[in-house]
Amino acid sequence: MLSLNMVNLSIQRVPILRDVSLEIGTGATCGLIGRNGAGKTTLMRAIMGALPLEQGSIQYDGVDLHDAKPHERAALGIGYLPEDRRLVPHFSVEENIMVSLWATGNKETRRVKWVYDLMPEIGRFADRKALTLSGGQQKLVALARALVAGSNLLLLDEPFEGVAPALAQRLMEVIADLKAENLSVLISESDYTHSEKLVDQVYSIERGEISLMTASSASAA
Numbered sequence: 001m002l003s004l005n006m007v008n009l010s011i012q013r014v015p016i017l018r019d020v021s022l023e024i025g026t027g028a029t030c031g032l033i034g035r036n037g038a039g040k041t042t043l044m045r046a047i048m049g050a051l052p053l054e055q056g057s058i059q060y061d062g063v064d065l066h067d068a069k070p071h072e073r074a075a076l077g078i079g080y081l082p083e084d085r086r087l088v089p090h091f092s093v094e095e096n097i098m099v100s101l102w103a104t105g106n107k108e109t110r111r112v113k114w115v116y117d118l119m120p121e122i123g124r125f126a127d128r129k130a131l132t133l134s135g136g137q138q139k140l141v142a143l144a145r146a147l148v149a150g151s152n153l154l155l156l157d158e159p160f161e162g163v164a165p166a167l168a169q170r171l172m173e174v175i176a177d178l179k180a181e182n183l184s185v186l187i188s189e190s191d192y193t194h195s196e197k198l199v200d201q202v203y204s205i206e207r208g209e210i211s212l213m214t215a216s217s218a219s220a221a
């Protein structure tokens with residue numbers, strides 16, 4: 001379980017996250033819904049250890065992550081799909097996916113095979129350089145990379161943003177299939193369009209403040 005307790009974070013002295021508390025239970029899929037600039041990416045980067053907290057704590061399975069570096073968080077089984085994908089352009093698709101293992105020193109490739117089985121379309125362009133792929137294909141590869149690291153918890157920052165409807169549908173199928181894996185998932189979205197069909201609970205974020213929404217108030221949002 002991931003648990004954030006009264007997290008406060010400022011960037012250049014401007015408060016961005018304010019008293020953020022949330023919990024994602026084992027196997028739960030949670031939505032994080034908020035407008036542009038609400039703080040979704042900042043929250044995910046804080047969970048990954050890319051931004052230092054000013055106050056508050058983040059615990060993962062009861063362990064305080066305060067001193068854990070980003071690669072140590074990845075080694076705990078936390079996978080992250082950044083909003084801007086961050087693929088290495090001159091690496092092949094396969095190399096981009098393997099980066100997760102290299103970063104954590106993990107030599108176990110069984111999970112890579114599982115990801116190729118889950119998303120067979122990736123295998124078809126495994127040898128191509130990332131820079132030759134469409135934006136949507138890159139999103140699939142970034143999801144594959146996050147899945148290789150994220151054996152316990154997956155942070156998906158606006159996975160459907162800028163993706164054509166057919167591919168968004170495909171991403172939704174892949175995320176829905178993760179239910180069988182007992183993965184915990186946090187999905188951010190600017191509205192509730194895609195997450196609605198996927199999530200067990202929804203957090204709303206507005207100007208860095210978070211609240212737990214009921215399913216009906218989330219649908220109306």
Ligand SMILES: Nc1ncnc2c1ncn2[C@@H]1O[C@H](COP(=O)(O)OP(=O)(O)OP(=O)(O)O)[C@@H](O)[C@H]1O
Pocket residue numbers: 011012016034035036037038039040041042043083190
């Ligand atoms: N490096 C930075 N320097 C200054 N301000 C920043 C920086 N990163 C984020 N912010 C500010 O923090 C706030 C939250 O940004 P964040 O990217 O977390 O929002 P978001 O909800 O992910 O938005 P979007 O949907 O547009 O990606 C915004 O006001 C943004 O301007």
